[in-house]
Amino acid sequence: MTTAPHALAVRAAALDAAAPLGHVRERFLLPDGVVYLDGNSLGPLPASVPPVLDDVVHRQWGTGLIRSWNGHGWWDAPARVGDLVGRLIGAAPGQTLAGDSTSVQLYNALSAAAALRSGRPLMVTDPDHFPTNQYLTDAVARRLGLSVHRVRPTGLPAFLAAEGDQVAVVGYSPVDYRTGELHDMAVLTEAAQRAGALVLWDLSHAAGALPVQVDDLGVDFAVGCGYKFLSGGPGAPAFVYVARRHHADWRPPVTGWNGHADPFGLHEEYVPARGVGRGRIGTPPVLSLLCLEAALSVFDDVDLTQVRAKSLSLTGFFLHCTDVLLGGLGFERVTPPEPERRGSQVSLRHPHAYGLVRALEDRGVIGDMRAPDLLRFGVNALFTTHRDVLEAVTCLREVTAKGAYVSAAQGAGTVT
Numbered sequence: 001m002t003t004a005p006h007a008l009a010v011r012a013a014a015l016d017a018a019a020p021l022g023h024v025r026e027r028f029l030l031p032d033g034v035v036y037l038d039g040n041s042l043g044p045l046p047a048s049v050p051p052v053l054d055d056v057v058h059r060q061w062g063t064g065l066i067r068s069w070n071g072h073g074w075w076d077a078p079a080r081v082g083d084l085v086g087r088l089i090g091a092a093p094g095q096t097l098a099g100d101s102t103s104v105q106l107y108n109a110l111s112a113a114a115a116l117r118s119g120r121p122l123m124v125t126d127p128d129h130f131p132t133n134q135y136l137t138d139a140v141a142r143r144l145g146l147s148v149h150r151v152r153p154t155g156l157p158a159f160l161a162a163e164g165d166q167v168a169v170v171g172y173s174p175v176d177y178r179t180g181e182l183h184d185m186a187v188l189t190e191a192a193q194r195a196g197a198l199v200l201w202d203l204s205h206a207a208g209a210l211p212v213q214v215d216d217l218g219v220d221f222a223v224g225c226g227y228k229f230l231s232g233g234p235g236a237p238a239f240v241y242v243a244r245r246h247h248a249d250w251r252p253p254v255t256g257w258n259g260h261a262d263p264f265g266l267h268e269e270y271v272p273a274r275g276v277g278r279g280r281i282g283t284p285p286v287l288s289l290l291c292l293e294a295a296l297s298v299f300d301d302v303d304l305t306q307v308r309a310k311s312l313s314l315t316g317f318f319l320h321c322t323d324v325l326l327g328g329l330g331f332e333r334v335t336p337p338e339p340e341r342r343g344s345q346v347s348l349r350h351p352h353a354y355g356l357v358r359a360l361e362d363r364g365v366i367g368d369m370r371a372p373d374l375l376r377f378g379v380n381a382l383f384t385t386h387r388d389v390l391e392a393v394t395c396l397r398e399v400t401a402k403g404a405y406v407s408a409a410q411g412a413g414t415v416t
């Protein structure tokens, strides 16, 4: 008689054999004995990065010294790396810039978007948006004398029908970082713009994880971080996208000499550079930018529609495994079952989420938790396998059934 675990193992093997992108896993240096399901927080190390960093440090910096700003293309890195990200989010060249943190890019882009709709007193964001997005929306609104309305994406069309002519900018993420719910970028972008507002998408949980088409959707602004699905390393530079039609008029409030039209003229007065280039602020983090550039080579020859198909197979299989293996153990499935409503993660609710995530980590299965009670498991189709997924859910069943979360929670540090 076949047991449920055996049937799942057979199914995992068959799905892995049929899935695309199997060869891409080798492009990452994944540690032995670890199932890594936290690439939606910090992507793992691509094999392409260490040799490039070694060259950048020893040859470009050590030997080239200041000559490398031109000799090794350091000065142009924000635009060059920006375009590499642009390819992954459907942006034609010259509209995406890499550098600074997501928070800084958000502040500049949100401010510029709101200013382009001056006279409209409202900014809209998601009450479930990541905290930095909430804080910065409030900060921009305070500075510009606007109010913030928090509206769930599902409620946006109704809200706009009532107050749309008051809204300057709508700032959302396509993927809810806690639940993994995927929102329809096309519908929301169209609704916001029909009301005359501008739209800013935070693509931190989407870039590199699913096909995004900012140009085709007519998105106004987008930002996103470089260290999740782009695997650019801890604190990797973020990116900002500004649609070409806004290039002449957008005015980021945080300005520095790198974003000046003539940076080496060292003028007293600020004159913005052309296009997205005025999004540059001060001296860019060159080591981190070149690390991100090297990391992005994992996407060479990778088709994002294949990434999406495999990601959906992985999350679908994850949900199936939870149904089969976790029944009666106190879990509630939080991620929507419909494929078109799922990002690239699975979230489960459990009162002992914290201890469970610690207990999993003790056994080499790395996910994360978000307070108060969500276990979060990110899949990255470039390296995650169906076998990884089964191993993780099997381990979760064991630690839950044994109550291992009690001892694991004691004396544990911060969960990220």
Ligand SMILES: Cc1ncc(COP(=O)(O)O)c(C=O)c1O
Pocket: 101, 102, 103, 104, 130, 132, 133, 173, 177, 202, 204, 205, 225, 238
């Ligand atoms: C949607 C979103 N925006 C922004 C951030 C982070 O911003 P920063 O990279 O500036 O810390 C995160 C996660 O850290 C996020 O999930």
Ligand SMILES: Nc1c(O)cccc1C(=O)C[C@H](N)C(=O)O
Pocket: 040, 041, 042, 130, 177, 416
């Ligand atoms: N950026 C992070 C960090 O520096 C430490 C720990 C976690 C993070 C994260 O990326 C959190 C992430 N935005 C999230 O989705 O919850």
